[in-house]
Amino acid sequence: MHVLVINAGSSSLKAAVIDAATGERLTELTADLPAGSSDHRTKMHPFMLQLREKVRGISLSGVGHRVVHGGADFDGAVRLNEAVEEKIEALSDLAPLHNPVHLAAIRLARELWPDLAHFAAFDTAFHHSLPRRAQTYALPRDLIREYDIRRYGFHGLSHRYVAGRAATFLRDDYRNLRLISCHLGNGCSVTAIEFGRSIETSMGMTPLEGLVMGTRSGDLDPGIPAYLHRKTGLEPHEIDKLLNRESGLAGLSGAGHDMRHILEQSTAGDPDCQLALQVFTHRLRKYIGAYAAVMGGVDAIIFTGGIGENSSIVRHRAAQRLDYLGAVIDEDKNHSAQLTVTEDVVDFSRSHSRVKLLAIRTDEQLAIARDCAKLLRNEDEVNTLPSIPIAVSARHCHLTRETLDQLYGPGYELTVKKWLSQPGQFAAEETVTVVGPRNRIERVRILGPLRSVDQIEISRTDEFFLGVDAPVRESGKVENTPGCQLLGPQGSVDLEDGLICAWRHIHMTPTDAERFGVQDRDTVEVTVNDAERGLTFGNVLIRVSPDYKLEMHIDTDEGNAAEIDSGDAGVLQATGQRGTLRRRATMAT
């Protein structure tokens, strides 16, 4: 499938026709747009015509447009239509330098290739999974709501792509890994990717926050802009320009924004360039440490983007002395690493390093082409999908033989109270008391049969009541979760870990998965198609096993919030996030 990928910026237009299966470029065009006051459409028009000539004769399946800001609306690539364009336009407030340019390119391209399907892929989409604690700025809540102020995150196409490449390289599923991805280009950002989901990222509501960048300051004391205004009389738009265009490496070094030049000058002894390099890499190290703390560990740290891919000095400064994290740099491998199209991943950690250090060539255009190809493949599907029953799971626990022995006496057998809809699973007559630092919850139902790890699934409300901080996890992933004490009639057990807030999920058989066009551990979006409420559950995890029965599980908090009771049912419609495709499920209640 050949996809024309268009990346329109305010000063340049980059386009390529890409074979989505192989990544091969059939043709490419890069044009610097003239500076000046004419509107985006006028500036781009001659280059778009040139592009049309260039791709004439190539059989195209679709056109993919890169869009920087997808706001809260888009958690994956979408087919463009009037409604989507309006949303992109409405988001221009949040990305005034980007979205209007993208929109001009989209509209022009749709005129030039009217018969092709056009898609938008968003830099923000991958970060839809950020938990609220990571999304939220500590500002007055009414203001936050009124003006959509929150962390959106950017560079998502790149972070997602390199996470996938890292997993393939490490011969693992990226949903088993904890990754820290450092995208260091003209813009720079770090993302913590925990078991396949972006859970923290350094860029915020705008691409200004976080790392030091070519011309952007990244983090600074929020008191500084007001101070600058008072001292210099600079107006808000001028301060904006200062922080976005005149700061960062360029501002500190006084020698421009190009890292190559700064490296040369710092070697030659220029103190300003030396400081710029130090501030840049110090900030990066700080984020790496912080994100390892957020995830409770890390399996691989990825360096990508023009600087991350090419500068062994920056990698050395960022990754040295991370032994305490389990990451040991191999200086020779780092120094000699040369990324190419064919050798696009280099491991520059020592062979005994528990945490891998990887330099990976990013390819956002290929990520866009693949998203488009996926959506194209799935578009023909007709929506004749079965309905999905919804079950609201009350708090419960799964225990090991050993734990049950201690709580109920050696060799104790659970008594079936009620068989559950998932074959072979039952709610037992037996319950336990869960004791947290603040409170205890009595009569927490044990579900059978026994398992190989202890796991207690509670709701967010329970979490605050118990006084613990339990992460949202899929069943079975209890690493680095809080523990608690369990009390039974014959004894007690102190668990080191095991408390989770269950990640809402849909159980299904492989046959169902095929029908819905999803795979195990994809995340999907589920809309409750009720005229009054029109509710959407994002980030619903797909669990596939021949032993499962089709059913969506949400916890009591979610059930209460959505006014859904067990016994309601739903129907799945179309579309796809990061696995194979995103599906929109319609809950017919």
Ligand code: ADP
């Ligand atoms: P963008 O973010 O615009 O896509 P890139 O990812 O191409 O940009 O990164 C551009 C940055 O990469 C520039 O700061 C450039 O100096 C830097 N860079 C490119 N090659 C090297 C190199 N060999 N050593 C250090 N920095 C490099």
